[in-house]
Amino acid sequence: MNFAKILSNKIALKNAGVGIVGMGYVGNALAQVIAKARFSVLGIVRDTEKANLINNQKVKRIKATAEINSIANCDIILVCVQTPIFVDKTPDLSFIKKAIIQISQYLRKGQLIIIESSVPVGTTKNVILPILQKSGLIAGVDFFLGYSPERVDPGNKKFTLKDIPKVVSGYDKKSKDLVAKFYANVLRKVVPVSSLETAEMVKLLENTFRLVNISFINELAEYTKSLGVDISETISAASSKPFGFLAHYPGPGVGGDCIPVVPYYILDDAKKRGINLKLLEQAGIINDDRPRKVAQRTLEVLKKTKMKNKRKVLLVGVSYKPDVNDIRESPALRIWEILTRRGISVSYHDPFVPNINGFSSKNLSKEVVKQHDMAVIVTNHSNIKFNTLLSFKKPILDTRNVFKDGKNLNLFRI
């Protein structure tokens, strides 16, 4: 039987059932766009509670289940589980391995497995493929395997997932063609590359480019500060150059599950190969140091403004970037931790994050501002009424350049 041909026809007719293992940010965003393209989507999640949550939303063509054996009923399986790093910055592939072992148990002839998670280069071929082939089925003959890195950008209102071209690759030509055909039916544009490893590297490059540039601008901001030059004005003027420049702004450090994580897949593997990526390593160090710098500056400002015996700090915005509720690797958490250790009482306001660690988000009312000695703006959600912070002339450490006027005496930068 020509399984590739059969699946190809199913895709053309939109009869191919799509299973998604891991229904977090990425899995969910993909489910939406795939369902809109008229494919049936089944989210495979860890417990019935999460399954019920998804099923209760009653999105057309999206269902969820906690029953792993449903994998057998899907024609195409997207793997969107998290791939974090350990504390020592080495990749933690335990979640993806576990997912692949489960898939392997229910793998059947004619299925297409597409890895969407960011992974160290070589993972699809050297880690995932052997687990899948333990089923006794052969890749490229019995089943098909591809890698297509997710480019979900939470909070991005300018580009919907459908408009973002998708890089696709396959273990063999049949696999690649099937991945390309599937996504061509879902999104506006696919970008095929020559190997699984290239597609894996594309994602690492994209995220690492961001880390390097954000770290560079954070480093440079130390210099412009000493000059008395406004770095944001400088960046914004440089952005008027229509080629050869891309704006990145300084801030309290990058968070999320990609930018502070993915570059370490490169660094870790390069080190094993005896390759010393000093520039990238330095970028990582700068980023890791940002929350400490913000905490240190907070303490300085409290001292400078004679607030040193007062010790109540309000963090404004705690998620890792504007207009999302994701707090993974958020610099706010580390700032909070350091300030607490230094005897500061921390509370927070974040319209996207109602609770963290037993604390609840405070309303950003005049009363709340009055109760605090200082505010630290960590995340500039578009729906925060920052002007309330100005009511009582308390010092504000503005790490996101929310307030443009440098002449406000209560306004401080990192």
Next chain:
Amino acid sequence: MNFAKILSNKIALKNAGVGIVGMGYVGNALAQVIAKARFSVLGIVRDTEKANLINNQKVKRIKATAEINSIANCDIILVCVQTPIFVDKTPDLSFIKKAIIQISQYLRKGQLIIIESSVPVGTTKNVILPILQKSGLIAGVDFFLGYSPERVDPGNKKFTLKDIPKVVSGYDKKSKDLVAKFYANVLRKVVPVSSLETAEMVKLLENTFRLVNISFINELAEYTKSLGVDISETISAASSKPFGFLAHYPGPGVGGDCIPVVPYYILDDAKKRGINLKLLEQAGIINDDRPRKVAQRTLEVLKKTKMKNKRKVLLVGVSYKPDVNDIRESPALRIWEILTRRGISVSYHDPFVPNINGFSSKNLSKEVVKQHDMAVIVTNHSNIKFNTLLSFKKPILDTRNVFKDGKNLNLFRI
């Protein structure tokens, strides 16, 4: 007398005479666009030979002279002289100081001086202004002073100078308004910034962004090479991301008068201020090391392909970037020097550079290729017939990814 008003009117009527001190790449490119905007331009150059060269071109409204006292007849004076760095990477301001001393001698009331050269932040106010005021005239009252960084991009066919927005700044409001008004009459868009220092910093940021990103991709290329992943394919696929990414390609190192120079204005000054910009420093080190890497790889390839007793290498392209004849800081010169020291006989082909150091460009004929043991592609001019290099199956070190096919056994990468 209201000198600002008078000059403003002259600009509006295009009666203001424009002097340009320094008619190199930048001065010449600005002269063209200013003359097209119907202002009369006078290039002030170092000798009559250069003046004759310009005058013989008979470009409408562009004249040149070696008589410094002609400065007195100009209403607006653009300073476009070179600002290189010394061997120890500290800024060499001798050319710009000399130009400003000359201008100061002929400075008269009502003139506007615009600095276009890249300079360390603070130079316009702390170095240039005091020299000009030695004339006894007062900036902002008797004469006007602005800084507007040049964004000339030699070889760029996509953006003409007229289409590239120009950042403008002034010593005082009157100066800034005059600079803005002048350029608004010349170019499509001006971008005013709040201070001379900000405008100076904008140019440093733009060039330094490039150095950091080119060095990053050169560093990363060492890693992808060890993986067997094609970095160019990776970059090109990553470029399909419509936000948050900008393609930079690996190569033999950046040259020219900006990218390998300007970042050291920052590094040098930061060091004096006790600020350690480690990421930027690393970027500089990586770039400086590229020509050595290319030379080393050339020797490796000669050895590997059993060409080690043969010692004739053809450098293809020697200018610092495609489609220009500028060899300043070109990596080709350092590659050449290192190879020569290692006993290699070097010749070159470059349609843009007929002669260097007593050598002449060879035609890229089959005979010439036959006479050499290996070719090293350093600059990918669009008019070079690279395919000729393939004729005799000699090894080719392709530092610019001119040849895409990785299966050619005679093709090598850095």
